[in-house]
Amino acid sequence: VSEAVLYDAVGPRGRRRIVAGSVVGLLVIAAILAVALARMAAKGAFEADLWRLLTRADVQRLLARGLAATLRAALLAMALSMAVGALLAVGRLSRRRWLARPVGAWVELFRGLPLLLLILFVFLGLPAVGVTVSTFWALVGGLTLYNGAVLGEIFRAGILSLPVGQTEAAYAIGLRRRPGAAPGAAPPGGAADAAGSRQPARHPPQGHVAGVRDRLRRAAPQRPQRGGVPRRPVLHPDLHGHRGRLHRGQRVAVFAGSLAGPPHPAPLRPRRAAQRRRRGGLRHATLSHLWNMEVPIWEGQVIPSGFAMFA
Amino acid sequence: MDAVVDNLDAYRQGFLTTLALTVLASALALALGTLLAAIRVSPVPTLRGAGTAYVEIVRNTPLTVVFFFAVFVLPQLDIGLSFFAFAVIAVTVYHAAFFCEAVRSGINAVGVGQAEAARSIGLTFTQSLRLVILPQALRTVVPPLINVMIALTKNTSIAAAFGVVELTAIGTRLANANGDAVIAVLAGVAVCYLVLTLPSGWLAGRLERRVAVAR
Numbered sequence: 300v301s302e303a304v305l306y307d308a309v310g311p312r313g314r315r316r317i318v319a320g321s322v323v324g325l326l327v328i329a330a331i332l333a334v335a336l337a338r339m340a341a342k343g344a345f346e347a348d349l350w351r352l353l354t355r356a357d358v359q360r361l362l363a364r365g366l367a368a369t370l371r372a373a374l375l376a377m378a379l380s381m382a383v384g385a386l387l388a389v390g391r392l393s394r395r396r397w398l399a400r401p402v403g404a405w406v407e408l409f410r411g412l413p414l415l416l417l418i419l420f421v422f423l424g425l426p427a428v429g430v431t432v433s434t435f436w437a438l439v440g441g442l443t444l445y446n447g448a449v450l451g452e453i454f455r456a457g458i459l460s461l462p463v464g465q466t467e468a469a470y471a472i473g474l475r476r477r478p479g480a481a482p483g484a485a486p487p488g489g490a491a492d493a494a495g496s497r498q499p500a501r502h503p504p505q506g507h508v509a510g511v512r513d514r515l516r517r518a519a520p521q522r523p524q525r526g527g528v529p530r531r532p533v534l535h536p537d538l539h540g541h542r543g544r545l546h547r548g549q550r551v552a553v554f555a556g557s558l559a560g561p562p563h564p565a566p567l568r569p570r571r572a573a574q575r576r577r578r579g580g581l582r583h584a585t586l587s588h589l590w591n592m593e594v595p596i597w598e599g600q601v602i603p604s605g606f607a608m609f610a
Numbered sequence: 611m612d613a614v615v616d617n618l619d620a621y622r623q624g625f626l627t628t629l630a631l632t633v634l635a636s637a638l639a640l641a642l643g644t645l646l647a648a649i650r651v652s653p654v655p656t657l658r659g660a661g662t663a664y665v666e667i668v669r670n671t672p673l674t675v676v677f678f679f680a681v682f683v684l685p686q687l688d689i690g691l692s693f694f695a696f697a698v699i700a701v702t703v704y705h706a707a708f709f710c711e712a713v714r715s716g717i718n719a720v721g722v723g724q725a726e727a728a729r730s731i732g733l734t735f736t737q738s739l740r741l742v743i744l745p746q747a748l749r750t751v752v753p754p755l756i757n758v759m760i761a762l763t764k765n766t767s768i769a770a771a772f773g774v775v776e777l778t779a780i781g782t783r784l785a786n787a788n789g790d791a792v793i794a795v796l797a798g799v800a801v802c803y804l805v806l807t808l809p810s811g812w813l814a815g816r817l818e819r820r821v822a823v824a825r
Contacts (some may be wrong), residue, residue, distance in 0.1 A: 303742070304722055304725040304726060304729070305651055305653075305725055305729070305735055305738060306652075306653040306729075306735040307729075309653055313653075317654050317655070317656065320656070321654075321656035324656065334687075335687050338686065338688055339686050340686065342686055344686055356708070365772060406632065407808065408812065410807075410811070411760070411764075411804050411807035411808050412764065412800050412804065412807075412813060413764040413765065413766075413767035413778065413803060414764070414767075415770065415778055416767055416769040416778055416781065416796065416799060416800060416803065417772075419778070419781065419782060419785070420793075420796050420800075423782075423785050423792045423796065424792055424793045424796055426792075427789075427792040427793050428793070450749060465818070472812050481667050484695065501708075
């Protein structure tokens with residue numbers, strides 16, 4: 300409910316009551332404050348000598364040093380815990396159980412402990428095993444352990460909250476789950492089609508492009524240039540009527556609505572995956588690429604004609 | 611390991627103190643937070659402003675500073691209480707703001723039709739909030755409320771620095787006394803905290819999924 304539904308607009312009588320009540324309330328608060336201040340004054344809390352401390356140069360320097368140290372620790376811990384959090388999020392989302400389970404346990408452990416205890420752990424525990432830590436690094440370490448776990452969960456929630464269509468679209472244009480996993484040039488099902496099609500062609504639009512793709516691959520350098528994606532524009536045979544050159548970093552919209560095959564590509568057999576890795580390919584598709592749907596194009600990429608693209 | 615086994619009694623004491631602090635402060639903060647949420651949606655602008663000011667000020671203050679005020683300023687006002695009571699006050703005051711925001715998000719999540727129906731059968735603001743809106747709102751925000759409680763449980767560790775002998779204080783004392791078993795001693799403390807926080811976390815997750823299905 301937005302708040303305005305809960306009550307009617309206040310009439311003149313109500314307004315008078317509100318004003319009266321507010322005045323009385325403020326007077327009561329003022330009275331409490333006055334009593335508090337009077338008691339503090341009686342105890343000498345406002346003696347000038349007590350406050351003159353703040354005007355001393357050495358005290359001011361001390362405060363400034365403290366502020367600087369706070370900022371330094373906060374910035375360092377922020378940067379470190381963001382990195383740790385990203386790794387933890389990806390690790391926990393992994394399909395490999397031997398990775399996802401321990402990472403999940405790690406996250407739950409450090410999310411469930413007080414920050415103060417973690418700082419103590421670093422500060423008192425590390426010297427016990429022979430590593431000396433300064434108070435500053437104990438603070439940064441504790442903050443990183445705790446906030447890394449918390450941020451990991453936040454990142455994971457962010458990734459999970461993306462519509463499934465984003466993932467499906469990414470798979471559809473041949474991206475792999477892992478950014479570094481060298482996708483080769485195969486959209487889902489494409490590998491089987493290109494390898495002589497032992498299975499019946501479930502993806503007719505891709506089937507007829509397969510030959511063209513082979514020609515493109517022969518023409519293309521086997522290894523991508525530095526940076527993973529060839530700079531040369533790619534001729535693409537059939538892009539839903541869009542014939543033309545696609546450049547690296549070109550904005551591409553992909554609609555996975557007409558995806559005919561299974562949403563996730565079947566896991567590759569190890570030998571096959573190694574072959575692909577050797578062959579090279581896209582190496583730098585990142586999360587931001589998926590979010591913006593700004594998908595780099597590389598040689599030989601096949602996009603099923605059911606997917607629309609635009610420049 | 612001996613250091614842990616020999617001091618099980620101290621651990622129990624610390625655990626019970628932490629538990630008491632958590633339960634007392636949670637109950638008080640939930641009550642205060644719900645009241646604040648009601649104030650923040652009330653028709654009286656002064657109250658709304660006061661509620662907003664409270665939440666914004668408290669949420670942007672470190673808990674340690676709230677503790678400083680409770681432990682060092684309240685005695686100046688001739689309010690003499692035990693360290694435990696000061697800790698309850700500080701933790702309550704701090705987390706009430708977070709409970710308030712959770713409850714308020716629940717109020718905002720209740721369908722407009724519910725409020726309109728309540729108003730149309732002649733319920734006043736207080737009645738419609740108490741009988742129609744809040745019961746539904748509180749039910750939808752049970753998982754976030756549990757998350758605030760978990761945070762509260764962990765934050766009671768700050769009380770260790772302000773004279774309350776709870777788990778973390780026990781941990782530092784034992785760690786200082788048993789220099790050769792620091793990690794075991796602290797691991798014991800960690801287990802005690804996890805006994806409190808992990809089940810709550812799982813409960814929140816389960817309830818969250820149930821709510822997600824119901825919607």
